[in-house]
Amino acid sequence: MTVEVVLGVSGGIAAYKACELLRRFTESGHDVTVVPTASALEFVGAPTWSALSGKPVATDVWTRVHEVPHVRIGQSADVVVVAPATADLLAKAAHGLADDLLTNTLLTARCPVVFAPAMHTEMWEHPATQANVATLRQRGAIVLDPAVGRLTGADTGKGRLPDPAEIFELVLGVLDRGAEASHDLAGRKVVVSAGGTREYLDPVRFLGNRSSGLQGYALARAAASRGAHVTLVSANVTLADPAGVSVVRVETTQQLRDAVVAATATADAVVMAAAPADFRPTAVSEAKIKKADDGSAPSIELEQNPDILAEISHDRAREGAVIVGFAAETGDATGSVLELGRAKLARKACDLLVVNDVSGGAVFGSADNEAVVLAADGAAVEVPHGSKTALAHVIWDEVVRRFAD
Structure with a gap:
């Protein structure tokens, strides 16, 4: 079944980036109709849009008027994406012009x-723009937060178009979910942690783990596609920022703890997908630790890091917030993977615990995952092997279900 995508392009310098977004849609087999504004054609001409989409483009309602394009295009669309959306376009959309x-x-x-x-x-932060964005979101539209970075000229700040590849991934998530379920996190503030922390031994060495951050980023992207305002606390991850997500970068477990605790004060849900190091050296050498001539190894004393999941679960910053943890288990003489997961759920006092069997290094760095989502009320949802995005949506489904309770 062909998916009908309408790509709206308004008149900003970032219009050239929409060419990459268009290419991703067409190369994925989607049928794309590009609808630029007249000012958008000042930045990228009509021949470019026609060549990339394989269709003629128009900015007015009079071209091919017998086909009633001003009604037909919107009626037949499976999704409409406006990238870039300027302040002027957002104002018109909010006021029905x-x-x-x-x-x-x-x-x-x-x-x-x-x-x-x-x-x-300045345009993004202006009260008029923020009011227009709030109006559109209230009506069910997904309005992404712009990225932070280099703007036109020498300016830097919030207002940059999110990476086209990330916009594309988010839109695919919207299409997968469908119109009925795409906005069930609208108005919600959520916090997601991702990646693995590092505990430094000296200026060049650290204790760490194999977490890639892929699952946490999938969770952040999925939440944004469902309308949430997402804060992503990212520990040593090199992935592109998910579209519409505010990213806070950290390195150590203490930094992760501080960032998560600060963000949870106003959060409706917190998903701790990061892998914090359980231990850290009691002392960090200011100089690189040298090899001993006699071949002996240095002795390193460790101490426990703060238990972030237990802290935010036991000391809830906001009543009614849903707290989700992750447990990467291998099973041992004390119990199976699920038995250890249930014990951890009770010990941490979170609402949901996503249990992964990581025997043999499974899951780390992979695009796929499988898990069991355990709930404090005794429920368990088995998620079969599939994409990390699919697992992310199951987790958000369970979070939304607890909001309803």
């Missing part, structure tokens, strides 16, 4: 609509 083909399409669309804003920081 329809003075060109794109704004008419937005009024007739009954499918999920995703806006990827791009503008200068």
Whole structure:
């Protein structure tokens, strides 16, 4: 079944990046109709959009008027993506103005609509823009937060178009979920941790683990696709920032703990997918530890790191917040993977615990995962082998279910 994608492009310098987004959609087999504004064509001409989409483009409602494009395009769309979405376009969409083909399409669309804003920081932060964004989100549209980075000229700040590859992945998630379930986290603030922490022995060496951050990033991306405001606390991860997600970068377990605790004060849900180091050296050498001539190894004394999951579960910063932990287990003489997971769930006092069997190094660095989601009320959901994105959505389904309770 062909998926009909409408790619709206408004008049900002980031319009050239929408060419990459268009290419990703077409190369994935999607049928894409590009609807630029007149000002967008000042940045990227109509021949480029036509060549990449394989279709003619128009900005007004009079071209091929007998086909009634101002109604037909929106009615037939499975998803509408506006990238970049300028402050002007967001204002028109919020107020229902329809003075060109794109704004008419937005009024007739009954499918999920995703806006990827791009503008200068001052324009994004202006109360008028924020009010327009709030209005659109309240109506069910997914309005991503812009990325932080280099803007036009020498300016740097919040307002950069999210990476087109990440916008593409988010839109795929929206399509997979469908219109009915795409906004069930709208208005919710969620915190996700990802990656593995490092505990330094000296300026060049550290204790760490094999966590890649892929599952945490999948969780952040999935939450954003469902309308949530997402804070991602990222520990030593080199992946691209998920579209529409605020990223806080940390290295050590203490830094992870401080960032998570600060973010949970206003969070509706916290998902601790990161792998904090359980131990840290009691002392860190200021100079690189040298090899001994006699071949002996240095003795390193360790102490326990703070238990972040237990802390935020026992001392809830917000009543009713849903806390989710992860348990990477291998099973041993004391119990099976699930037995150890249930014991950890009780000990940590979180609401949900995602239990992974990591025997033989499974899961780490892989695009796929399988798990059992244990709940404090005794429920258990088995998630078969599949993508980490699929597991992420199951986890958010369980979180949303607890919101309803």
